[in-house]
Amino acid sequence: MYRYIHAIVLLLAAATALAETPEDRLDAAGYTLPEPTKPVAVYVTRVRTGNLLFLSGHGECGALDDITKGKVGRDLTVAEGKASAEKVGLCMLATIKDELGELSRVKRFVRILGMVNATEEFTAHPQVINGFSELMVVAFGEDGKAARAAVGMASLPSNIAVEIEAIVELHDD
Amino acid sequence: MYRYIHAIVLLLAAATALAETPEDRLDAAGYTLPEPTKPVAVYVTRVRTGNLLFLSGHGECGALDDITKGKVGRDLTVAEGKASAEKVGLCMLATIKDELGELSRVKRFVRILGMVNATEEFTAHPQVINGFSELMVVAFGEDGKAARAAVGMASLPSNIAVEIEAIVELHDD
Amino acid sequence: MYRYIHAIVLLLAAATALAETPEDRLDAAGYTLPEPTKPVAVYVTRVRTGNLLFLSGHGECGALDDITKGKVGRDLTVAEGKASAEKVGLCMLATIKDELGELSRVKRFVRILGMVNATEEFTAHPQVINGFSELMVVAFGEDGKAARAAVGMASLPSNIAVEIEAIVELHDD
Numbered sequence: 001m002y003r004y005i006h007a008i009v010l011l012l013a014a015a016t017a018l019a020e021t022p023e024d025r026l027d028a029a030g031y032t033l034p035e036p037t038k039p040v041a042v043y044v045t046r047v048r049t050g051n052l053l054f055l056s057g058h059g060e061c062g063a064l065d066d067i068t069k070g071k072v073g074r075d076l077t078v079a080e081g082k083a084s085a086e087k088v089g090l091c092m093l094a095t096i097k098d099e100l101g102e103l104s105r106v107k108r109f110v111r112i113l114g115m116v117n118a119t120e121e122f123t124a125h126p127q128v129i130n131g132f133s134e135l136m137v138v139a140f141g142e143d144g145k146a147a148r149a150a151v152g153m154a155s156l157p158s159n160i161a162v163e164i165e166a167i168v169e170l171h172d173d
Numbered sequence: 174m175y176r177y178i179h180a181i182v183l184l185l186a187a188a189t190a191l192a193e194t195p196e197d198r199l200d201a202a203g204y205t206l207p208e209p210t211k212p213v214a215v216y217v218t219r220v221r222t223g224n225l226l227f228l229s230g231h232g233e234c235g236a237l238d239d240i241t242k243g244k245v246g247r248d249l250t251v252a253e254g255k256a257s258a259e260k261v262g263l264c265m266l267a268t269i270k271d272e273l274g275e276l277s278r279v280k281r282f283v284r285i286l287g288m289v290n291a292t293e294e295f296t297a298h299p300q301v302i303n304g305f306s307e308l309m310v311v312a313f314g315e316d317g318k319a320a321r322a323a324v325g326m327a328s329l330p331s332n333i334a335v336e337i338e339a340i341v342e343l344h345d346d
Numbered sequence: 347m348y349r350y351i352h353a354i355v356l357l358l359a360a361a362t363a364l365a366e367t368p369e370d371r372l373d374a375a376g377y378t379l380p381e382p383t384k385p386v387a388v389y390v391t392r393v394r395t396g397n398l399l400f401l402s403g404h405g406e407c408g409a410l411d412d413i414t415k416g417k418v419g420r421d422l423t424v425a426e427g428k429a430s431a432e433k434v435g436l437c438m439l440a441t442i443k444d445e446l447g448e449l450s451r452v453k454r455f456v457r458i459l460g461m462v463n464a465t466e467e468f469t470a471h472p473q474v475i476n477g478f479s480e481l482m483v484v485a486f487g488e489d490g491k492a493a494r495a496a497v498g499m500a501s502l503p504s505n506i507a508v509e510i511e512a513i514v515e516l517h518d519d
Contacts, residue, residue: 118500155291156325230494
């Protein structure tokens, strides 16, 4: 019996070692990227200048009816806000992959502004935005950690719970 | 009669084709740039580093008494907020022209943060900030579209309705 | 008597002329840098890319119990908010020095986002954030003035009064 468990552990370890791309690591952790989002107003979802990629403020991808809405601290718990931030991260990764073809072209996350639709009394913005940042660590390791601000907004478009914008550094071509 | 209309249409098309600079296009659309704004505190209205120009958070140019004030969604309609965002855009263009001499030195808008003085329940931030973005499309075409966030602030300086900061990429010298 | 005063004035002027580094100027003005802050969530306090240094949203350094908390305009006066912004500046300078070794490697402040934990009616955000900006002028002169936005947030982490993020340009190596 032990022999079989040992073999399975070895196989899992080998699989992890082989999971070399961010896409592999996301897949191994059970994540699936959504379809990239389309602009809903007069903007673009990203702009590349030099080796920096600027990402628009992203909400969750998907139909507006399915997106987490409401104020964290009143309509939503911290855990629900964090789950939304993770979905925002998946949506942003879909945009990055759409731009670059391969996520491995990301050198590192440089800066994120994590905006929480929050009450005046809310204080746990970092825990909410960790939902996004922990996902980026799954994909990119330590390079997924950005200079960051995680703050409370009076209101967000369509009353979405979380919106995050980012600057990502790319590997030289 | 048709002959005259046809001639006028041809003349207008020719005028548009000749309107090659952003200044010409703004002028043809009936816009006039205000005097550039002066800092009202310890900052500068823009900083250039490499081929990126960072613009301070801009409100409307002009005397404080004449600037649109109040919360969008309570004191101001979406249309009034959008009109303010357009004036903010004119004010920022005045700063950019003051820095560069010619707006044609702008390669593209990279990123804007559109901050709406909004109620907790407000949801139409993108429509408000479109007032700014549509102006930039008049001036720069598709290059006027930035990576963007359009969000609701608890309060803004002097209770102005809209404040927008930006990063613009410049053509190489 | 006049002779002695004259001598003291000359000595002070000489001391100022010798105070060539930002560290010297801060010291001469009576400021002491705190220990650099540690990340309290999944982020890093700064990221360098090219000759730009991106600083995370900084609050005051120190134990959470000692940090200024509350809403400016309700729990705190403008002067108290401004004093907090100055401490945020000292905390950010500690991070910059930790990264660069010497503050003289800073070429200039490029952009800051000054976030005030403010009521809906608050209007004096620039005066609050001047506490940060005036400190940077002490350290770096005119190069301490950034493109800036100073705005009101619905809420900030742990109910801190002021949070500021920044982009700083570095001298070439």
